[in-house]
Amino acid sequence: MFEFDIERYQPRWLNGQAAVAREHGQRLGALHGRTLTGVWLAWDIEEDEWFRDCPVLLDFDGEQVEINHYKFDDLALTWATIDPRRPVHWPGFELKWRPEPLSELQVLRGMTLQGIELLEWVGDDAGYGSVDVSFVFPDDRLTVFNALDENGLNFTPPKPQQRSHTLR
Numbered sequence: 001m002f003e004f005d006i007e008r009y010q011p012r013w014l015n016g017q018a019a020v021a022r023e024h025g026q027r028l029g030a031l032h033g034r035t036l037t038g039v040w041l042a043w044d045i046e047e048d049e050w051f052r053d054c055p056v057l058l059d060f061d062g063e064q065v066e067i068n069h070y071k072f073d074d075l076a077l078t079w080a081t082i083d084p085r086r087p088v089h090w091p092g093f094e095l096k097w098r099p100e101p102l103s104e105l106q107v108l109r110g111m112t113l114q115g116i117e118l119l120e121w122v123g124d125d126a127g128y129g130s131v132d133v134s135f136v137f138p139d140d141r142l143t144v145f146n147a148l149d150e151n152g153l154n155f156t157p158p159k160p161q162q163r164s165h166t167l168r
Contacts, residue, residue, distance in 0.1 A: 006082055006088055006089075008081045008082070009055070011055075012078075013075065014076065014131075016120075017129075017131050017165055020133075021165065021167065023077075025118075027065075027079065028065070028116045028168075029168035030063075031065070032113055032114070032116065033113065034060035034061045034063065034112070035061050035110060036059070036108050036111050036112075036135070036137070037109065037110075038099055039056070039100050039105045039108070039109070039142075040057040040084040040098065040099050041054075041097070041102070041105075042098075043095065043096050043101055044095060050102070051095055052147065053090070055067060055068040055078070055082060055151075056068070057084055057097070058135070058142075060113060063080070064080045065077060067133055067144040069146040069149070069150065069151050071149055075130070075133075075146065102153070104142075104153070104155050105142070105153075111138065112137065112138065114136050115135075116133070116166075116168050117133075117136065117165060117166050117167065118131050118134075118165040119133075119134050119143065119163070120162065120163045120164075120165060121161060127148060131146070132144060132145035132146060132154075132162070134158065142154075142155060143155075143156075
């Protein structure tokens with residue numbers, strides 16, 4: 001797996017809700033009550049669009065979680081390893097970290113985190129068992145989901161095919 005030539009970024013890929021909760025549940029839960037102060041996405045300069053293969057960076061008052069999906073069910077969470085002021089490289093692409101490049105993310109900035117859920121896909125398809133990370137705010141939600149070999153963002157409640165595991 002190509003690591004984007006991001007200095008210090010070394011993802012550890014996990015599979016399944018239990019493994020993610022065991023490895024990161026306590027630290028994710030500790031984000032409860034913190035303010036979302038920034039979200040960075042890798043941006044393809046030439047195409048002027050989000051480059052979904054790179055991690056999604058969320059900063060909660062200085063505690064940065066970095067979320068990345070790969071294949072059908074690999075999930076890596078890292079903590080404060082990526083500096084969005086530093087370059088990100090992918091052969092053949094000109095990429096740059098952009099803060100809140102989507103209007104839905106701009107709305108969330110400054111909101112206090114009310115809950116964190118791991119959403120386990122239980123649908124009868126290739127995504128079975130994949131885990132998404134969902135952040136619940138007073139009137140909004142942000143889920144970083146597995147878009148089958150890349151990241152996706154969703155701002156709606158979980159689907160019926162998702163089993164919610166509340167961390168806090």
